[in-house]
Amino acid sequence: GLTRLDHVGIACRDLDASIAFYRSTYGFEVTHEEVNEEQGVREAMLRINGTDDGGATYLQLLEPVREDSPVAKFLERNGEGVHHIAFGTADVAGSAAGVGEHGVRVLNAEPRAGTAGSRIVFLHPKDCGGVLTELVQSAHQ
Ligand code: CMX
Ligand code: CO
Numbered sequence: 357g358l359t360r361l362d363h364v365g366i367a368c369r370d371l372d373a374s375i376a377f378y379r380s381t382y383g384f385e386v387t388h389e390e391v392n393e394e395q396g397v398r399e400a401m402l403r404i405n406g407t408d409d410g411g412a413t414y415l416q417l418l419e420p421v422r423e424d425s426p427v428a429k430f431l432e433r434n435g436e437g438v439h440h441i442a443f444g445t446a447d448v449a450g451s452a453a454g455v456g457e458h459g460v461r462v463l464n465a466e467p468r469a470g471t472a473g474s475r476i477v478f479l480h481p482k483d484c485g486g487v488l489t490e491l492v493q494s495a496h497q
Contacts, residue, residue, distance in 0.1 A: 462478075
């Protein structure tokens with residue numbers, strides 16, 4: 357099942373400026389940074405609570421690295437802001453299949469590579485009350 361909130365994804369135009377805002381305003385620190393070419397993002401994870409063993413909750417700051425990427429398209433339409441939410445699971449394929457049985461479109465037939473070796477799938481926002489939703493299985497699970 358889905359056991360926790362893993363992260364909230366936030367689309368931004370300038371990753372370093374966004375990191376600086378969260379650090380100076382709230383004191384959140386970057387625990388991980390990477391480029392995910394497949395997803396078309398440069399991203400930073402800021403840990404809000406928990407420990408780095410697959411049980412923590414993060415903010416995921418997302419800057420597009422290509423114009424045809426989902427985050428670039430989102431910024432063009434909406435400007436900066438909340439892009440998606442992500443629920444944690446110990447079994448992403450099983451959780452996706454379970455959600456799919458409820459008529460929600462699962463956008464990835466197979467889990468994709470997510471942050472720090474995690475495995476992720478996305479659910480269509482139009483089937484989730486307008487909320488782009490990600491399911492994520494940590495590399496530690
Ligand atoms: N949240 C809510 N609604 C969204 C949305 C979002 N992030 N992105 C698009 N939509 C809505 C649009 O508003 C639009 O609604 P209307 O038809 O009412 O105007 C509809 O979905 C279609 O929008 P679109 O701009 O034409 O976008 P696409 O259909 O091309 O793509 C989506 C939308 C969700 C299928 C695509 O963004 C996707 O596959 N996302 C998953 C991958 C992703 O987002 N990766 C980046 C994050 C990586 C990570 O978390 O690690
Ligand atoms: Co995410």
